[in-house]
Amino acid sequence: MFNLFKKKSEIEKLNDKYKKLLEESHKLSTTNRKESDSKYAEADEILRKIETLNKN
Structure with missing residues (x-):
């Protein structure tokens, strides 16, 4: 709830x-x-950003 x-x-x-x-x-x-490949490429970019944020 909070x-x-x-x-x-x-x-x-x-x-x-x-x-x-x-x-x-x-x-x-x-x-x-x-289009599917394009969305997957965008998702891969975001995954890389997540990994760099987790390292820091």
């Missing part, structure tokens, strides 16, 4: 965005392979 007003950290925001992009990539993989 987490209602807690702001998300940068890593949590990036994780949410990463998961969303992977889901979109998976959905597009059956209809539009080029």
Whole structure:
């Protein structure tokens, strides 16, 4: 209940965005392979950002 007003950290925001992009990539993989690859590339970039933030 007390987490209602807690702001998300940068890593949590990036994780949410990463998961969303992977889901979109998976959905597009059956209809539009080029768009699917594009979403996967965006998700990969975000994963790299998450890894660099975790190292620091």
